[in-house]
Amino acid sequence: xxxxxxxxxxxxxxxxxxxxxxxxxxxxxxxxxxxxxxxxxxxxxxxxxxxxxxxxxxxxxxxxxxxxxxxxxxxxxxxxxxxxxxxxxxxxxxxxxxxxxxxxxxxxxxxxxxxxxxxxxxxxxxxxxxxxxxxxxxxxxxxxxxxxxxxxxxxxxxxxxxxxxxxxxxxxxxxxxxxxxxxxxxxxxxxxxxxxxxxxxxxxxxxxxxxxxxxxxxxxxxxxxxxxxxxxxxxxxxxxxxxxxxxxxxxxxxxxxxxxxxxxxxxxxxxxxxxxxxxxxxxxxxxxxxxxxxxxxxxxxxxxxxxxxxxxxxxxxxxxxxxxxxxxxxxxxxxxxxxxxxxxxxxxxxxxxxxxxxxxxxxxxxxxxxxxxxxxxxxxxxxxxxxxxxxxxxxxxxxxxxxxxxxxxxxxxxxxxxxxxxxxxxxxxxxxxxxxxxxxxxxxxxxxxxxxxxxxxxxxxxxxxxxxxxxxxxxxxxxxxxxxxxxxxxxxxxxxxxxxxxxxxxxxxxxxxxxxxxxxxxxxxxxxxxxxxxxxxxxxx
Amino acid sequence: xxxxxxxxxxxxxxxxxxxxxxxxxxxxxxxxxxxxxxxxxxxxxxxxxxxxxxxxxxxxxxxxxxxxxxxxxxxxxxxxxxxxxxxxxxxxxxxxxxxxxxxxxxxxxxxxxxxxxxxxxxxxxxxxxxxxxxxxxxxxxxxxxxxxxxxxxxxxxxxxxxxxxxxxxxxxxxxxxxxxxxxxxxxxxxxxxxxxxxxxxxxxxxxxxxxxxxxxxxxxxxxxxxxxxxxxxxxxxxxxxxxxxxxxxxxxxxxxxxxxxxxxxxxxxxxxxxxxxxxxxxxxxxxxxxxxxxxxxxxxxxxxxxxxxxxxxxxx
Numbered sequence: 001x002x003x004x005x006x007x008x009x010x011x012x013x014x015x016x017x018x019x020x021x022x023x024x025x026x027x028x029x030x031x032x033x034x035x036x037x038x039x040x041x042x043x044x045x046x047x048x049x050x051x052x053x054x055x056x057x058x059x060x061x062x063x064x065x066x067x068x069x070x071x072x073x074x075x076x077x078x079x080x081x082x083x084x085x086x087x088x089x090x091x092x093x094x095x096x097x098x099x100x101x102x103x104x105x106x107x108x109x110x111x112x113x114x115x116x117x118x119x120x121x122x123x124x125x126x127x128x129x130x131x132x133x134x135x136x137x138x139x140x141x142x143x144x145x146x147x148x149x150x151x152x153x154x155x156x157x158x159x160x161x162x163x164x165x166x167x168x169x170x171x172x173x174x175x176x177x178x179x180x181x182x183x184x185x186x187x188x189x190x191x192x193x194x195x196x197x198x199x200x201x202x203x204x205x206x207x208x209x210x211x212x213x214x215x216x217x218x219x220x221x222x223x224x225x226x227x228x229x230x231x232x233x234x235x236x237x238x239x240x241x242x243x244x245x246x247x248x249x250x251x252x253x254x255x256x257x258x259x260x261x262x263x264x265x266x267x268x269x270x271x272x273x274x275x276x277x278x279x280x281x282x283x284x285x286x287x288x289x290x291x292x293x294x295x296x297x298x299x300x301x302x303x304x305x306x307x308x309x310x311x312x313x314x315x316x317x318x319x320x321x322x323x324x325x326x327x328x329x330x331x332x333x334x335x336x337x338x339x340x341x342x343x344x345x346x347x348x349x350x351x352x353x354x355x356x357x358x359x360x361x362x363x364x365x366x367x368x369x370x371x372x373x374x375x376x377x378x379x380x381x382x383x384x385x386x387x388x389x390x391x392x393x394x395x396x397x398x399x400x401x402x403x404x405x406x407x408x409x410x411x412x413x414x415x416x417x418x419x420x421x422x423x424x425x426x427x428x429x430x431x432x433x434x435x436x437x438x439x440x441x442x443x444x445x446x447x448x449x450x451x452x453x454x455x456x457x458x459x460x461x462x463x464x465x466x467x468x469x470x471x472x473x474x475x476x477x478x479x480x481x482x483x484x485x486x487x488x489x490x491x492x493x494x495x496x497x498x499x500x501x502x503x504x505x506x507x508x509x510x511x512x513x514x515x516x517x518x519x520x521x522x523x524x525x526x527x528x529x530x531x532x533x534x535x536x537x538x539x540x541x
Numbered sequence: 542x543x544x545x546x547x548x549x550x551x552x553x554x555x556x557x558x559x560x561x562x563x564x565x566x567x568x569x570x571x572x573x574x575x576x577x578x579x580x581x582x583x584x585x586x587x588x589x590x591x592x593x594x595x596x597x598x599x600x601x602x603x604x605x606x607x608x609x610x611x612x613x614x615x616x617x618x619x620x621x622x623x624x625x626x627x628x629x630x631x632x633x634x635x636x637x638x639x640x641x642x643x644x645x646x647x648x649x650x651x652x653x654x655x656x657x658x659x660x661x662x663x664x665x666x667x668x669x670x671x672x673x674x675x676x677x678x679x680x681x682x683x684x685x686x687x688x689x690x691x692x693x694x695x696x697x698x699x700x701x702x703x704x705x706x707x708x709x710x711x712x713x714x715x716x717x718x719x720x721x722x723x724x725x726x727x728x729x730x731x732x733x734x735x736x737x738x739x740x741x742x743x744x745x746x747x748x749x750x751x752x753x754x755x756x757x758x759x760x761x762x763x764x765x766x767x768x769x770x771x772x773x774x775x776x777x778x779x780x781x782x783x784x785x786x787x788x789x790x791x792x793x794x795x796x797x798x799x800x801x802x803x804x805x806x807x808x809x810x811x812x813x814x815x816x817x818x819x820x821x822x823x824x825x826x827x828x829x830x831x832x833x834x835x836x837x838x839x840x841x842x843x844x845x846x847x848x849x850x851x852x853x854x855x856x857x
Binding site for chain 1: 666667668753754755756757758759760761762763764765768772773776777779850851852
């Protein structure tokens with residue numbers, strides 16, 4: 001039987017200022033009807049370019065060549081015929097549902113646009129939309145259709161995006177990191193939904209992700225990409241068992257790398273009589289929002305009676321869904337925001353907002369926006385020292401060199417600007433900058449979430465090395481429970497503005513709070529047995 | 542909604558008051574007054590001048606003159622023109638009507654031309670037609686309004702297809718077709734002058750919108766190009782364009798003053814120039830205040846449109 005999709009010799013090259021950058025090189029593969037094909041690889045390996053090329057959505061100035069055979073029709077890559085398949089033959093969902101929907105149009109209106117563009121009659125619209133929303137588990141289609149995207153939750157938005165992608169009954173759905181911006185509980189739900197829809201509609205899925213754990217639950221077959229080429233293909237378990245290539249191993253089981261570096265420090269002992277570094281006691285904070293147009297004010301509790309204690313040289317993970325107050329707590333500890341009641345003690349003295357403590361430094365998710373694009377790496381790292389008037393210029397220069405070496409950057413590259421570094425390198429610069437004032441606590445607010453999994457693992461290795469050297473403490477904010485339980489000593493679970501439970505990763509299966517249990521359960525779904533060997537989740541099961 | 546509008550309107554009134562005070566202060570600081578020229582005339586005695594100053598109220602201190610002016614605004618007179626011996630409002634309103642007769646069609650025309658053209662240019666970005674478009678708007682942008690008006694006048698005089706100025710063929714004849722015929726050139730000058738700025742903004746805003754992820758998602762779901770451009774992108778790009786709409790009203794008004802003078806159109810422009818030269822204090826103030834009023838109304842309309850267009854402003 002003929003395959004649903006056969007791609008042969010697909011080449012894609014982007015043109016930038018006269019240079020051609022190859023994104024895909026001689027890519028060939030087939031996809032059967034009803035099959036789920038997982039595509040994985042480090043960031044920049046060409047995964048997303050592949051998805052966009054199949055839909056003819058690459059920028060105008062891109063060089064494309066190759067043949068695509070879809071549902072018995074031969075098409076040239078990049079041709080106009082491919083555009084006609086969009087929505088009715090091949091459709092796609094994207095990483096960030098908040099950005100995938102037009103913010104100024106009602107959701108129902110956007111559905112109408114999709115249906116109308118495929119020649120549906122006015123009389124059919126209502127029924128089709130209701131049907132599509134019900135199919136994706138949205139029980140109140142009326143409300144959803146009348147809402148603007150900002151009035152929906154993250155999970156609802158991704159459901160709407162899926163409904164929109166599937167409303168004209170395509171045979172192939174390309175899912176580009178559909179889960180990575182969602183919290184674990186929603187991730188589990190959306191994954192279940194995709195699998196159900198696939199069965200109900202006899203869909204083929206092209207699942208693009210850098211998380212091997214997700215692929216192990218969904219994919220029948222996996223293709224691994226590096227620098228625009230397929231370097232391995234087959235069932236995930238086979239690939240993992242026979243992986244001789246270091247890259248394949250890093251992509252498929254990144255946890256091993258952390259495990260190896262963690263064993264070195266696992267005998268680290270915590271003196272019980274040691275006073276705590278940070279003590280958060282009964283902290284509450286209300287956020288008073290000024291109405292944009294009117295003078296009305298309304299308050300929401302961002303933090304409610306939060307208690308947390310941290311010691312020197314330890315890693316505490318803070319987990320919770322978006323909006324649960326994780327970042328607010330982090331900003332309060334860093335002294336950027338005031339608290340209404342309670343107190344936060346650093347080494348026994350209260351943190352003041354008018355002089356945020358130098359011992360606490362924040363690192364943010366997006367290093368690209370956290371670094372001034374007009375300063376060189378050396379200037380960026382030296383800036384905090386200049387502001388704090390530490391040492392003289394030569395001493396500072398010396399310190400910059402030390403720091404860059406410490407975070408694993410080539411010191412010769414210190415005169416480059418941020419855009420000349422890769423994502424991981426940028427985050428290294430941010431870490432070097434944070435270290436420049438010898439902090440005791442680093443707050444990593446989703447600091448690694450933008451990086452692909454092998455890179456995250458390498459960054460954690462670096463963090464652990466720095467931790468043992470300087471007795472640093474980390475407050476690691478994330479929503480990836482599987483990943484953070486590999487290296488955190490303690491996990492604080494945040495829910496609706498308060499910390500509901502603090503526990504060691506080993507104790508997760510015996511969690512007492514229902515929210516922790518739900519988090520753990522949905523993380524288990526995304527977790528591949530045997531994949532993350534060192535994971536405590538695994539050893540406890 | 543009502544409260545939002547009331548707040549905006551309140552702000553507009555405050556702005557008008559502030560502008561009027563500033564105007565009084567500036568004109569006070571400017572050298573000379575309406576009677577300065579008479580003073581040079583030896584046949585007019587000092588007593589007559591003092592009497593005239595008292596009659597026009599020019600001998601009074603600034604605050605009391607301002608209060609007098611406010612009073613006359615409340616009566617709907619907007620001060621008194623020394624040169625014409627008439628309340629300023631009687632002179633200004635027909636002139637204002639003529640100015641609006643140019644600016645409103647120019648406003649409508651420039652936007653109706655600019656929106657489809659700008660959308661098209663954004664869609665064709667990076668291709669040859671897009672580049673030709675950019676070169677064209679840059680050239681238009683570089684031509685000063687004055688030169689444009691003179692070029693059009695030259696065209697009118699050489700060919701005789703259009704009238705060389707004025708608003709009607711002969712005084713007293715108020716035929717509709719004749720009016721339109723006289724409007725063509727000044728409106729064309731204003732439209733061509735305003736077009737490149739608006740076009741470039743529409744193109745830039747749309748290019749940005751077209752590169753946003755939700756447009757790619759809509760394309761991936763098979764939404765047709767026309768819908769992508771006119772429903773999705775234009776709506777998403779609307780906010781800065783609506784603000785620009787308010788600004789373009791101001792731009793057209795000030796450009797109109799110049800065009801009117803060059804093309805001898807009986808709008809506020811020529812009157813303002815005349816009043817400034819003869820130091821006809823209240824007429825200057827009246828003309829400037831009127832322009833300010835139109836401008837404020839324009840931005841009020843823009844605010845209202847913004848409120849309607851962006852659900853995120855409404856709900857918050």
